[in-house]
Amino acid sequence: MSDEGATTDAWTERLFGGFRKTSERLTENLSGIVGKTRLDEGQLDDIEDALIMSDLGPRAAARIRDRLAEERFERDADSEAIMEVVAREIADILRPVARPLDIVAFPRPQIILVIGVNGSGKTTTIAKLAHLFQEQDYSVMLAAGDTFRAAAIGQLAIWADRLGVPIVKGPEGGDPASVVFDAVKAATQQGIDALIVDTAGRLQNKRELMDELAKIRRVLGRINPEAPHDVVLVLDATNGQNALSQIEIFKEVAGVSGLIMTKLDGTARGGVLVAAAEQYGLPIHAIGVGEKIDDLRPFSPDLVARVIAGIA
Numbered sequence: 001m002s003d004e005g006a007t008t009d010a011w012t013e014r015l016f017g018g019f020r021k022t023s024e025r026l027t028e029n030l031s032g033i034v035g036k037t038r039l040d041e042g043q044l045d046d047i048e049d050a051l052i053m054s055d056l057g058p059r060a061a062a063r064i065r066d067r068l069a070e071e072r073f074e075r076d077a078d079s080e081a082i083m084e085v086v087a088r089e090i091a092d093i094l095r096p097v098a099r100p101l102d103i104v105a106f107p108r109p110q111i112i113l114v115i116g117v118n119g120s121g122k123t124t125t126i127a128k129l130a131h132l133f134q135e136q137d138y139s140v141m142l143a144a145g146d147t148f149r150a151a152a153i154g155q156l157a158i159w160a161d162r163l164g165v166p167i168v169k170g171p172e173g174g175d176p177a178s179v180v181f182d183a184v185k186a187a188t189q190q191g192i193d194a195l196i197v198d199t200a201g202r203l204q205n206k207r208e209l210m211d212e213l214a215k216i217r218r219v220l221g222r223i224n225p226e227a228p229h230d231v232v233l234v235l236d237a238t239n240g241q242n243a244l245s246q247i248e249i250f251k252e253v254a255g256v257s258g259l260i261m262t263k264l265d266g267t268a269r270g271g272v273l274v275a276a277a278e279q280y281g282l283p284i285h286a287i288g289v290g291e292k293i294d295d296l297r298p299f300s301p302d303l304v305a306r307v308i309a310g311i312a
């Protein structure tokens with residue numbers, strides 16, 4: 001999975017469109033800072049503040065500050081020259097975590113639990129992931145493990161229908177672990193490559209959610225000790241710093257093996273992607289920059305860094 005190939009231009013355009021508000025905010029926050037060949041302490045402080053105000057988080061901001069402090073600019077340090085350095089450091093932060101979700105499980109299926117609060121874009125992200133796998137010629141099955149709400153089951157079923165992939169679901173209020181058990185059995189019988197499991201996202205009742213996810217894990221573990229192969233947390237970038245606290249909570253409740261960040265379009269808070277990368281170091285499998293089915297993809301850290309910094 002990569003963002004290269006025939007769709008690169010369209011995707012790059014969407015990335016730039018999606019991150020526009022973020023890069024504008026960053027540029028705005030950094031405007032007016034013009035230094036000599038070396039930035040002084042006051043200017044470095046201002047830049048650090050600007051980066052924090054742009055949601056990059058204190059750790060990434062400090063790291064970028066350090067890099068800028070070491071930098072000897074050839075000419076005076078205008079915002080463009082500063083942004084080049086910012087982009088380089090952001091790329092260094094994103095590079096170790098930008099990791100596509102590869103289908104490698106043997107025996108199949110690879111079982112991917114998708115977790116996250118309601119409204120984070122979980123259901124559509126599952127559909128987009130399924131689409132991404134289909135593009136790579138993998139067979140996909142969905143499991144409607146969020147049995148708490150009939151609407152969640154219905155919505156997932158509509159996506160399954162549109163994508164032409166099988167779905168296993170149970171009754172509203174049914175036992176999610178039993179849905180997952182049935183799904184694994186069906187996926188194994190049908191030789192499915194990737195089984196994507198939707199789960200409930202009720203953070204209001206942490207205990208219940210924890211028990212529910214633990215039970216799903218237990219059932220899966222009995223069928224295949226390696227399962228679930230992935231526990232992917234879906235985060236809504238528009239939640240800014242709240243998205244980061246969700247990582248803390250879900251790490252504790254469910255164990256998280258990787259992240260997908262959605263709704264990076266139309267928000268000025270895209271810097272939170274960098275904050276998440278620096279603070280947690282969890283793989284970031286893909287990013288979402290729109291509502292269309294192919295608006296979710298793995299990303300090139302260098303390109304996204306330049307997009308965030310607003311450098312064409």
Ligand SMILES: Nc1nc2c(ncn2[C@@H]2O[C@H](COP(=O)(O)OP(=O)(O)OP(=O)(O)O)[C@@H](O)[C@H]2O)c(=O)[nH]1
Nearest residue numbers: 117118119120121122123124262263288289290291
């Ligand atoms: N702009 C934008 N909208 C998105 C993105 N991803 C999802 N959405 C939209 O966000 C809304 C919520 O998405 P859902 O997939 O229904 O979210 P959910 O977490 O499953 O929420 P529940 O179904 O309520 O549990 C939908 O209108 C999606 O189209 C994205 O990357 N960008």
